[in-house]
Amino acid sequence: xxxxxxxxxxxxxxxxxxxxxxxxxxxxxFDVVRGEIFGLVGPDGAGKTTTMRMLAxxxxxxxxxxxxxxxNVAAEPERxxxxxxxxxxxxGLYDDLTVSENIFFYAELFGVSRTERTTRSETLLNAAGLLxxxxxxxxxxxxxxxxxxxxxxxxxxxxxxxxxxEPTTGVDPVSRRDFWAILYDLRESGVTIVLSTAYMDEAxxxxxxxxxxxxxxxxxxxxxxxxxxxxxxxxSVSAADxxxxxxxxxxxxxxLGTLLMGDRVHxxxxxxxxxxxxxxxxxxxxxxxxxxxxxxEPGIEDVFVALVGGGSRS
Amino acid sequence: MxxxxxxxxxxxxxxxxxxxxxxxxxxxxMPLMQMAILGYGVSLDIKHVPLCVYDQENSQTxxxxxxxxxxxxxxxxxxxxxxxxxxxxxxxxxxxxxxIVIPVNFSxxxxxxxxxxxxxxxxxxxxxxxxxxxxxxxxxxxxxxxDIVAQWDAAHGVQSSADSGVQLDPTVWFNETLDSRYFIxxxxxxxILALVGAQLTSLTISxxxxxxxxxxxxSTPISALEVMLGKLIPYFLIGLVDATFCLSVAIFWFDVxxxxxxxxxxxxxxxxxxxxxxxxxxxxVRIRSQLGAxxxxxxxxxxxxxxxxxxxxxxxxxxAPIRALTYIVYPRYYxxxxxxxxLKGSGLSDLWGPMxxxxxxxxxxxxxxxxxxxxxx
Numbered sequence: 244x245x246x247x248x249x250x251x252x253x254x255x256x257x258x259x260x261x262x263x264x265x266x267x268x269x270x271x272x273f274d275v276v277r278g279e280i281f282g283l284v285g286p287d288g289a290g291k292t293t294t295m296r297m298l299a300x301x302x303x304x305x306x307x308x309x310x311x312x313x314x315n316v317a318a319e320p321e322r323x324x325x326x327x328x329x330x331x332x333x334x335g336l337y338d339d340l341t342v343s344e345n346i347f348f349y350a351e352l353f354g355v356s357r358t359e360r361t362t363r364s365e366t367l368l369n370a371a372g373l374l375x376x377x378x379x380x381x382x383x384x385x386x387x388x389x390x391x392x393x394x395x396x397x398x399x400x401x402x403x404x405x406x407x408x409e410p411t412t413g414v415d416p417v418s419r420r421d422f423w424a425i426l427y428d429l430r431e432s433g434v435t436i437v438l439s440t441a442y443m444d445e446a447x448x449x450x451x452x453x454x455x456x457x458x459x460x461x462x463x464x465x466x467x468x469x470x471x472x473x474x475x476x477x478x479s480v481s482a483a484d485x486x487x488x489x490x491x492x493x494x495x496x497x498x499l500g501t502l503l504m505g506d507r508v509h510x511x512x513x514x515x516x517x518x519x520x521x522x523x524x525x526x527x528x529x530x531x532x533x534x535x536x537x538x539x540e541p542g543i544e545d546v547f548v549a550l551v552g553g554g555s556r557s
Numbered sequence: 558m559x560x561x562x563x564x565x566x567x568x569x570x571x572x573x574x575x576x577x578x579x580x581x582x583x584x585x586x587m588p589l590m591q592m593a594i595l596g597y598g599v600s601l602d603i604k605h606v607p608l609c610v611y612d613q614e615n616s617q618t619x620x621x622x623x624x625x626x627x628x629x630x631x632x633x634x635x636x637x638x639x640x641x642x643x644x645x646x647x648x649x650x651x652x653x654x655x656x657i658v659i660p661v662n663f664s665x666x667x668x669x670x671x672x673x674x675x676x677x678x679x680x681x682x683x684x685x686x687x688x689x690x691x692x693x694x695x696x697x698x699x700x701x702x703x704d705i706v707a708q709w710d711a712a713h714g715v716q717s718s719a720d721s722g723v724q725l726d727p728t729v730w731f732n733e734t735l736d737s738r739y740f741i742x743x744x745x746x747x748x749i750l751a752l753v754g755a756q757l758t759s760l761t762i763s764x765x766x767x768x769x770x771x772x773x774x775x776s777t778p779i780s781a782l783e784v785m786l787g788k789l790i791p792y793f794l795i796g797l798v799d800a801t802f803c804l805s806v807a808i809f810w811f812d813v814x815x816x817x818x819x820x821x822x823x824x825x826x827x828x829x830x831x832x833x834x835x836x837x838x839x840x841x842v843r844i845r846s847q848l849g850a851x852x853x854x855x856x857x858x859x860x861x862x863x864x865x866x867x868x869x870x871x872x873x874x875x876x877a878p879i880r881a882l883t884y885i886v887y888p889r890y891y892x893x894x895x896x897x898x899x900l901k902g903s904g905l906s907d908l909w910g911p912m913x914x915x916x917x918x919x920x921x922x923x924x925x926x927x928x929x930x931x932x933x934x
Contacts, residue, residue, distance in 0.1 A: 331773055331776075335769060335771075335774070338768065344569070348565055348568075351561050
């Protein structure tokens, strides 16, 4: 067993997994520090779920090593499972059991004492806004409530590491807020959280991010430093016809990239000061009506596209 | 092995069965229906065998013999003919399976010598039916003869010796195993237990895969053995309830004589249950779709229990290679055991042969099942 520094909750080294000829995860390495919310960000098919499954010890890796809380996952998968909680992407609880029954089942599997179960489920259900739904069958909950119940069940024992695979996909904004409130509380109490997401706004909430593309980690840093690492400056152009704007900019000197953001276009340029008047002139010349061009703060999506390339969801 | 996790699993599974109308129907209604269908439908007994009567004498005595055939319930007279050639015609048309011919001097010979022949002709196209009908006919004649001999003795003031008068073959003398229902019903119980048990358990693991609950389950510390035992406990109890129900119906409704001990029955039934559940579980682990699993379960329980267990087709009459094959068919042992307990009153010490067979089977299947499930995607 490899010795890990006391503050390292998860150490992943050279982790790979192939399905047939497809290399789903290609030799990735990262460390997660205790108490971090670590985000695996990337489009569908980037290898997020495969990585999460290997971390959760439900999928065997082809190569590489995972150490969670000082335990080698490949060597002692069952010992690791006692220390972590895993919420799969697809709802993994029993539709034909009630909210309380699902909680009871998972509490028993993790050997949670009766008193602890009572107080913990009370607190968690309250935080999730599910207190009045205790007798409802899980199958009759809304998508957001299901995900929150999943979290409650995952947290009914006190895990050291929480693994969440796209936990808020298909979740309404209110439930998402509840969800994140619980995650922040957990971080306060020292739980290490790894979550995967395709939502860039959600990625911003993580303390550190790994940008995943085609099975590899392209960048891994805090959201702030990733933004700093983004080459060039970001401009925002509001227009009635954002697609027209985008087409007009194609291949123009100094334009590093464009990204459609609803009725705006994010334009990455090499030098904001010089390019703003140039672009303004270009639009006037082409007869494209736009609001005045502004400088914009990059979001993770801009960063992802700039650093990794390719489009992403949301 | 952790008892809490085991019980949690068992409780969870029981709740799911309770809330699943399909599982409940299979667990509770299927045995009821099958008991009725197989108990009544698959009876090998033949009643009202169409009988052709050619009474050449037509005397009081000869008519009394014909009446005996009719009142036995096994035969009903379909034809009364007056010429020998009529027999051939009636047989050819399939209008009758058996014909009795009472000779013209029947009553005279009988009163003079105490013995008289009756010719019985059978249509042997269906050997099985003929055998049974022949047995019935012998029974009817034998009973009639008993009265006739007694009357003759009384009339002549002598005691006929055992070998005088009408000779009877004692092997067919109302041999009660001629009632095939006694033979069939214990087999029916085995068929039902195998079908229901394997059907229910075949769904238990595949359901978790299909509904997407397996991934989360295998991420918990529950062991593969705890999953298996926890899941099998409720089905084991259902199996025992079903067995109690089916065996009660056999005893109290179909009047199958029960000569053995309840304890023997319980032990052997529990063992059989274990085998059946193990097989269902094994299928469930291997096949990740519920539909596929239940189809396979049907196949591996239905075919061997109905064809090779000796439930309907006697094992002694099978060709040697097939007979050898029956030894690897688990219901064979249970059917033998059940018949032994029911009809012969056999105890565990008499049944050690099939008991060993069944025990080995149970141990093997459970061992395989315990190893089959891996906590991996």
